Ligand SMILES: NCCCNCCCCCS
């Protein structure tokens with residue numbers, strides 16, 4: 001399995017610059033690249049990456065997407081004087097030429113292709129290319145919006161041609177609509193293009209009707225173009241996460257791409273003069289983490305926009321540390337998407353309902369438009385969707401944003417990644433070198449010490465020595481996690497319920513305020529959860545006798561489909577939103593007897609939840625299935641991207657169960673909200 005993260009940067013790309021006065025283009029400055037690279041150096045991230053040189057994209061490669069007229073026009077600018085450059089620049093919407101522009105644009109293309117080669121050849125697992133000029137607005141025959149050649153679009157065509165790929169996902173989290181990329185692939189079902197963008201009901205540039213949620217693709221490409229318009233500014237972390245949980249990720253997992261490309265614009269981050277949004281840098285770590293669960297981790301992140309140097313640099317660093325598999329910092333801010341975001345999410349789900357199985361049974365039957373609902377309270381739509389402490393930048397707001405980012409980044413505790421996973425003595429049969437080398441074998445806890453610990457609040461548990469012994473290993477591992485000696489650990493136990501009960505109490509004794517426990521299989525012990533310090537999601541076959549779901553105890557009756565993994569919609573549409581709403585300090589994943597999920601379903605939970613609790617996960621496995629142990633160890637160690645199995649759409653009654661639970665709990669766990677009509 002490939003490992004390592006490529007970083008592509010060439011200071012030659014800083015030599016494209018604006019030579020005259022142009023208030024629209026003057027934000028696309030060379031320092032965008034140098035400041036980002038310097039911040040990476042400052043956090044010692046450059047040295048942890050594998051350096052890959054940029055190269056010039058060839059004319060042939062550029063012609064994969066662009067017309068020869070466009071290529072020739074661009075090439076001709078190298079010899080122009082300033083007056084000629086200014087004139088030809090005027091042919092395009094928001095673009096400027098410099099004598100070096102053509103060379104820099106070819107380097108930007110070549111950098112993207114070098115990144116694709118590094119990932120597809122297995123030299124690295126993933127990587128980032130810091131490039132300019134950006135690409136996602138440029139079209140077959142035109143430069144546009146600071147972009148000359150469409151770096152990401154060329155990378156996709158190149159990957160299809162050279163590696164025979166048939167399914168490529170492009171995620172465009174830049175705050176502008178990559179209309180160039182949309183035009184290039186709108187009839188192409190082999191490229192799934194997702195873009196969110198500031199839109200304000202077509203008020204915001206490029207002010208196109210085809211940027212709205214109902215532009216779903218054309219001909220064979222129908223369903224493969226996803227536009228999520230933001231109709232208000234001020235969108236924040238919870239809006240972005242909700243968009244991933246309820247729109248992008250279900251489609252992406254169903255599409256099952258062989259490669260993921262990110263049009264990685266950071267003008268969707270706080271402080272940016274273009275975006276006017278409120279999302280803070282650490283959210284990009286979580287977005288990156290989710291995309292790393294696709295395509296066996298083959299992820300190429302290619303820079304697009306981002307015009308607030310500090311916000312851009314911090315967000316680039318968040319992205320790269322996640323690619324390096326560092327534990328993720330906690331997402332800040334209230335976990336509740338705003339009404340306008342939910343309306344957009346509902347509309348794009350409804351528009352795509354005819355094309356995606358996971359949406360088949362969702363009753364997103366009608367499109368919703370708040371203006372019908374809120375005519376009475378119609379406000380000027382440009383008001384931010386929420387007023388946050390860090391107000392949107394206004395002219396003199398920049399220094400306030402600088403201070404906010406300064407403070408914010410200090411508050412973001414970055415757990416230094418120690419050895420990632422500890423485990424109890426593994427069965428002799430476990431082939432030692434299949435486990436990530438840094439697994440720890442921990443000694444059993446001292447029996448008397450253990451007896452004391454367990455008996456003082458679980459006297460009834462102190463049964464046969466065997467159980468006690470295994471409780472010891474659970475607690476020993478848990479202690480390592482609590483003391484931050486390791487990030488995550490696995491404990492075997494003949495009685496998962498008992499081990500979990502003791503681990504939960506121990507964690508609360510330690511002072512944790514919120515522990516999320518996901519219990520898969522049958523269990524007889526359910527510790528009291530009413531004080532809110534424990535949230536239990538119990539995934540089991542049969543109706544758990546007598547227990548119906550409540551805010552801190554949720555029962556999910558799920559028996560995984562025989563021929564594949566139908567658990568995606570439950571994880572993405574329910575477990576993940578609840579977990580992110582709860583913001584746990586620790587996660588316990590327990591697998592008891594009669595588990596009703598396959599290994600892929602359990603690996604999916606671990607893979608996607610790993611971004612929470614700064615990756616502190618304790619796995620307690622009762623099942624003696626060594627394959628399960630190995631898969632869990634690999635998922636925890638993040639050493640290899642688990643394969644989540646063939647995607648099988650859930651049955652109607654499973655979807656109904658999710659919808660019922662969502663309606664019941666969405667006032668408590670607001671990240672569950674994905675439609676405006678029911679019960680807001
Ligand atoms: N009124 C015209 C504004 C044009 N703004 C272009 C922004 C390009 C961003 C590239 S990520």
Ligand SMILES: [Zn+2]
Pocket residue numbers: 174175176265267274304305306
């Ligand atoms: Zn942009």
